[in-house]
Amino acid sequence: MLRIVDHLVGRGPLRICAHVPEADGPGDLTGLRVLLTGDVLARVVELRGRAVLTGRTGPRVPGAAATGVHPADAEGTPEELADALGGPPALQLSGRAYEGGGGAFVQIAEARASGSADPEGDALAVRLLLLDRPYHEPVTVTAEDVEGAERLLAQWRSAVAGWAEEPSKPLVAELERTARAGLEDSLDTAAVLRLLRGLAADADVPAGAKFETFARLDRVLGLELTREIGKAPAAGARA
Known part of the structure; x- marks a missing residue:
């Protein structure tokens, strides 16, 4: 590996x-x-x-x-x-x-x-699906998979746009270190995506910290998670 x-x-x-x-x-x-x-x-x-x-x-x-x-x-x-x-x-x-x-x-x-x-x-939905599996394991992408990835990207981009409007906070350092360790050791993008799913749902983490962490890790994932910033307000995104 x-x-x-x-x-x-x-x-x-x-x-x-x-x-x-x-x-x-x-x-x-x-x-x-x-x-x-x-x-x-x-x-x-x-x-x-x-x-x-x-x-x-x-x-x-x-x-x-x-x-x-x-x-x-x-x-x-x-x-x-x-x-x-x-x-x-x-x-x-x-x-x-x-x-x-x-x-x-x-x-x-x-x-x-x-x-x-x-x-x-949706090319970035396919990117998400391929990153959500270890690169050394075969993967088959279905129409249902693409639809689910499109929904997740839309949810994350909306959430990130909402978090960007909140007071700035430092990124979640422990999560970022864990993600970076997995990427640097074995290019474990699937683990990074699991961490982001958990972070998005964590009500105890300030919105500003979620924004900084998502934006930082998207520099590797390349999913354009910040592209909705400054557009129409994202209702319900400020979790």
Whole structure:
């Protein structure tokens, strides 16, 4: 299992390469999941203050940008990437067995959209669903899953907009430390989402502290949880 802590320290940028597999049919989300995992990994490392350079091999993934995946710094063959990035990647991510040399290898499990699930209906809802499962476990996204993720995002964005109107308070330090520890050790985004669900429902935590904690962790999750701030008032959001 991936231990990001082994790669957090060091001089110069951390180089990450995402090897995107060919799609196995229109419902195959594995390539998107590979890119998404690399995107979150880069965000975690950058939050620690270290620069990241990213590369990509394989086909383009339509809709990746809509899910908040930052574009790669370089694309091409492994040799071209090493030249463009100023050195070989220290981390290789792939949805298939990777036979290339150099760096640590992380295999991302298969992800699929089943039935009428439309991964382009709400791209960030799909991002949420993929982050809500460990990257090393297969996942199938259904239409019902997407609808549920859309509702949760709407609830959280409304709540965050309401909390932003309340007096500022420090973030919930213990929760943030626990979340960061899981992310830095094993990229445990599912645990972070569980923590946020609990925090949102905790009536004993001030609204200002909820806002700061959600905003801080969304820098890694990339779910645009603050985008409703300043818009129409969010009734009932100031829990």
